[in-house]
Amino acid sequence: xxxxxxxxxxxxxxxxxxxxxxxxxxxxxxxxxxxxxxxxxxxxxxxxxxxxxxxxxxxxxxxxxxxxxxxxxxxxxxxxxxxxxxxxxxxxxxxxxxxxxxxxxxxxxxxxxxxxxxxxxxxxxxxxxxx
Amino acid sequence: xxxxxxxxxxxxxxxxxxxxxxxxxxxxxxxxxxxxxxxxxxxxxxxxxxxxxxxxxxxxxxxxxxxxxxxxxxxxxxxxxxxxxxxxxxxxxxxxxxxxxxxxxxxxxxxxxxxxxxxxxxxxxxxxxxxxxxxxxxxxxxxxxxxxxxxxxxxxxxxxxxxxxxxxxxxxxxxxxxxxxxxxxxxxxxxxxxxxxxxxxxxxxxxxxxxxxxxxxxxxxxxxxxxxxxxxxxxxxxxxxxx
Numbered sequence: 001x002x003x004x005x006x007x008x009x010x011x012x013x014x015x016x017x018x019x020x021x022x023x024x025x026x027x028x029x030x031x032x033x034x035x036x037x038x039x040x041x042x043x044x045x046x047x048x049x050x051x052x053x054x055x056x057x058x059x060x061x062x063x064x065x066x067x068x069x070x071x072x073x074x075x076x077x078x079x080x081x082x083x084x085x086x087x088x089x090x091x092x093x094x095x096x097x098x099x100x101x102x103x104x105x106x107x108x109x110x111x112x113x114x115x116x117x118x119x120x121x122x123x124x125x126x127x128x129x130x131x
Numbered sequence: 132x133x134x135x136x137x138x139x140x141x142x143x144x145x146x147x148x149x150x151x152x153x154x155x156x157x158x159x160x161x162x163x164x165x166x167x168x169x170x171x172x173x174x175x176x177x178x179x180x181x182x183x184x185x186x187x188x189x190x191x192x193x194x195x196x197x198x199x200x201x202x203x204x205x206x207x208x209x210x211x212x213x214x215x216x217x218x219x220x221x222x223x224x225x226x227x228x229x230x231x232x233x234x235x236x237x238x239x240x241x242x243x244x245x246x247x248x249x250x251x252x253x254x255x256x257x258x259x260x261x262x263x264x265x266x267x268x269x270x271x272x273x274x275x276x277x278x279x280x281x282x283x284x285x286x287x288x289x290x291x292x293x294x295x296x297x298x299x300x301x302x303x304x305x306x307x308x309x310x311x312x313x314x315x316x317x318x319x320x321x322x323x324x325x326x327x328x329x330x331x332x333x334x335x336x337x338x339x340x341x342x343x344x345x346x347x348x349x350x351x352x353x354x355x356x357x358x359x360x361x362x363x364x365x366x367x368x369x370x371x372x373x374x
Contacts, residue, residue, distance in 0.1 A: 021234045021236070022234055033147075036144050036147070040143065065188055065212070066141075066188075068212055069142055069212045069231050070144060072212065072231060072232040073231075
């Protein structure tokens with residue numbers, strides 16, 4: 001990838017080593033991906049909420065699976081694992097049994113989204129000042 | 132030589148990454164990106180490509196269903212964030228498996244492996260490529276020779292129950308014994324398809340005289356169960372005079 005810049009340090013809650021390998025220093029592309037994440041995650045999360053409210057466990061599992069992939073592209077590898085566990089539970093538990101896991105997932109997703117918003121603005125600033 | 136490909140992926144970020152990696156590698160030409168199996172199949176009906184980057188979980192139908200419906204065998208790289216598909220991937224003879232999100236380095240390893248496969252005739256280490264069935268197979272004889280167990284073995288066509296693709300090898304299944312030879316199902320297809328042999332799945336050719344019965348999408352043949360691929364259903368129905 002072009003546009004290689006050095007010196008940008010990702011938030012410590014993100015897997016910085018993986019992001020460094022994924023973007024290879026291309027902070028312009030990182031900015032694009034973070035922007036796309038913020039555009040897409042509300043759409044996919046709405047599917048999660050709808051499936052949970054409708055007690056549709058197969059769709060709930062599939063929707064969380066999609067979110068899991070998105071979290072990976074912005075460096076939330078630990079949240080990916082949490083999604084994977086939740087996805088697995090969707091095939092063996094009832095919605096009632098998943099309630100606490102679901103609440104935890106919402107909490108972690110909100111926090112992740114907030115961090116990515118901050119990282120996106122930091123990337124924009126970084127790229128702007130180095131452009 | 133650039134490999135032509137399509138991307139079948141419902142997550143835009145993942146597809147964008149793949150496209151970017153393809154461009155960066157300069158080894159792969161992306162002919163299209165499809166968000167679902169149906170659109171990809173429409174394209175593949177019109178145009179053949181060397182390889183597919185194929186997601187597994189997509190709305191409507193999954194990646195394996197696309198493989199069932201394909202009527203030819205491009206190289207396949209599965210792209211998924213689930214490792215549970217590894218067994219299916221093996222069964223479907225996919226060429227590589229990229230766990231999302233993957234880096235450019237991992238992507239390049241996969242592509243280079245496929246390029247070698249295309250560029251170099253596939254030769255197992257320290258062995259001579261098998262001339263598959265000898266010319267005898269292409270003439271109007273009721274037998275063929277295959278190279279297996281370090282010799283040329285004569286097989287009566289009528290003894291063959293079915294052939295199974297095993298990546299770069301083909302397994303000939305007969306009532307008495309199975310033989311594995313270094314070749315591809317595509318190669319065998321060209322030599323055997325005719326009156327008695329029919330490709331019923333991307334990984335199977337069966338001897339239609341040996342079929343016992345068919346239940347749903349499965350052919351039963353002397354204790355063996357052979358799946359019928361969705362893309363082969365119509366031809367199977369026509370050839371077997373299914374009323």
